[in-house]
Amino acid sequence: MESIETQTFQVVVAGAGPVGMAVAIELGLRGIRTLVIEPRAADDYGIAKVNLVNARSMEHFRRWGIAERHRANDPVPAEVKRDLIFATRANGKIILKAEGAYEWREPLPIASEVPEWAPFQAIEKTLRDRLNELDQVTLLPHSAVTDFVQSEDDVTVTYEGSGGPKQVKADYFIIANGPQSELRRKLNLRLEGETLFYNTSWYFRAPGLAKLFDNTQLSSMTFFLNEDAYGDILVPQSEDEHWGYYVSPIPEGVDANDWETIKRMMFRSVGQEFEVSEPRGWIWGSHARLAKSFNFGRAFLIGDAAHLTPPFGGFGMNMGIGDAADIGWKIAAVLDGWGGPRLLETYTLERRDVCAFIIEGSSHNNKLWGKALVRAHMEEESERGEQVRADLRKFIIEEKTQQFRSLGAQLGYRYKGSPIIVGDGTEPPPMTYGDYVPSSVPGCRAPHVWLAPGDSLYDHLGTGFCLLKLDAGIDTAPLEQAAAQVGLPLTVISPSHEDVNARYDRKLTLIRPDHHVAWRGDAVPEDCDQLVDIVRGSAGYR
Structure with a gap:
């Protein structure tokens, strides 16, 4: 096999997360020779991060020939309703059921695709399989970009792998390696904005947990609203009973790295204890941040390297898919000779304002959560309790529905x-x-x-x-x-x-x-x- 250093590439992409793979697929389908450099193994997929490919992103998946393949890759059993539930506890009371919030039951007249709710590993597998089918795209695993230098004519990219530091030249360089990107920092650039709060995610196996939703409904996502005010969520992740548990924000005084504490919180929200194993957890932030520019000569920021949006609304990855679609056809046009000298500068001009609009709406969604939705007597078995839940249901519909009915931001x-x-x-x-x-x-x-x-x-x-x-x-x-x-x-x-x-x-x-x-x-x-x-x-x- 010919070594990477002796091959000629037109574009190098740093990072093979969903957004990096998306732009590589866009370029590869347009005949652009593209190298994607990724620290993980070729078959290493992420867990419990993103679950929703929204309608607009699924339209791009359709263009790339993978929309139906992605649906087939969803490992969550069909008995899990693709609804969003607000409930007091898994064995408590349903406050609001948003039917089909993440997967419409029927095709939309206004879009060529409907959203698809599937775990992160399914999203990455779908994109990775398509990327590996393209002759014009090369995936280099177990390697990481460490530096890049631009000239008037090209970009020299330095990467580190098992054989030590090496270099490769390309016409353009795309930075898609996430919010902590050292490559962005080499541009003396930071993501400006605010951090709303910090959250914790845990991924684990619980063979009997699905049965405990009999009083409510086993759904794609259950938001717990009760007087404990944890701001917690349970999400099925696989056919062999893996789950994601999210707490947003981390309650004051809670050690989010302490699994025993987190587990007790989860047991309270479910309403009883159950068997759990193989826990993995991490802390992450709800950020509303944006780079001043996404264009830097022959280098471009996309996805989380360019912007961060709070998670409620499901736009983090999907904004990056939009970036990939925009910059992908433009780079290909320039390399194919018909794109003009002003075309690439329009990437920031078009995408930045769109991202700012979506971030603003998603920030609103995040601020209306946790303690902001807790009401006294909301769990009572009484007429008063029923009335409190009815009032809360009305409030959610009026103030928070855009979190899961966001076609304006999508389309x-x-x-x-x-x-x-x-x-x-x-x-x-x-x-x-x-x-x-x-x-x-x-x-x-x-x-x-x-x-x-x-x-x-x-x-x-x-x-x-x-x-x-x-x-x-x-x-x-x-x-x-x-x-x-x-x-x-x-x-x-x-x-x-x-x-x-x-x-x-x-x-x-x-x-x-x-x-x-x-x-x-x-x-x-x-x-x-x-x-x-x-x-x-x-x-x-x-």
């Missing part, structure tokens, strides 16, 4: 004001965390339509730009020729479907590789070359 963000988006003077719908209103205004995610059962409009857009043409009488040849002249890949489609006509307000809509609308109009522009130059990041460089 409704837009890249308004981006220099590679051509606006038409129309204001998009207000951007809200919970509610999503489809819109074809430039910068928005292109409205989704089912053309037939299982047949999404997105399945026909291609891997480059797509021109959605709703009037056969329009001559789009000038725009197609302008694209071909600079090598910009362009697919033209004319679906005959009433829902497409209803969702799209113009006869022509130009859609980017990441599904966002770049331009729209009722006729091709007078200067098609100028339009193509804008959307590919070459305006001003003609």
Whole structure:
């Protein structure tokens, strides 16, 4: 096998967590030779961290050919309802049941995929298997990037493995090795913002625990709300009865590293003791932090290396998947020769404001938890207790529902004001965390339509730009020729479907590789070359 140092790579990625693998898959599917350097073994998957691939990320999984594979990789048994439950105890009272909070029962009309709730090891296995199938992607395990030096023409990456320090050159370097990244610190950059509080997670095996939910419901996630006010959560993690137990925030005076203390807290919330074994625990923070820029010459920050969001809402990894989709097609465009000199600088311009919006909403979710939801008499077997629980249910629905009904943050963000988006003077719908209103205004995610059962409009857009043409009488040849002249890949489609006509307000809509609308109009522009130059990041460089 040819050594890494003698091979030629176009992109090096530091870190093979979900976000690092996502950007490598995006690049690999576009024919970009990519090296991913990861300290863990090739078959070492993380545990009890992320559980939710949201609807938007699942749409990217669909593009990458792994949406159904990911569902098949979910090891949690079907008898676990994919609901979110707020309950006093496992053997107590249900306060609120959010049915299908993490997996919709039926396809969504507004998205090509529904969220998938599956343990972290399933997410990593799905991505790792796909990455290993791509001839253009090389995974280097048991190694870690220690340094990088940029020049005008390339990046030299130093990494340490079993054979000591080595170097490899590439055109671009992506930093995807998490919030404590020393590589980010080499850029004299920190994640600015606040830490809301610290939490603890424990992963263990409990063969009889599932049976103790008979009084409530065995669900994907159970939030315990009782007068102990621990702010704790139980989550099934495997078919052989592994569980995740989360306490957020760590109560004052509790040693989160003391398993005996944590175990007693968990027993109280469940309502009785049960057999547990193989415990592993760690402490982590609920952070609301963001880097000032994600672009640094030929180096780019993505995922937790660029931003940290509080966990309630499930956006940490999913924001990183969005980063990967954005920077991936742009780097590939530049390396393929049709991306312009301004294209890569739009990565921060587009993604940072979106991340800030999601972090703000997720912070709101986190502050309404634990003691903030505790009420006197909430566990009483009495009319007073019933009324307290009813009032609390109403409060949660009014103030906290966006935690698990967040389609606005998943699907409704837009890249308004981006220099590679051509606006038409129309204001998009207000951007809200919970509610999503489809819109074809430039910068928005292109409205989704089912053309037939299982047949999404997105399945026909291609891997480059797509021109959605709703009037056969329009001559789009000038725009197609302008694209071909600079090598910009362009697919033209004319679906005959009433829902497409209803969702799209113009006869022509130009859609980017990441599904966002770049331009729209009722006729091709007078200067098609100028339009193509804008959307590919070459305006001003003609």
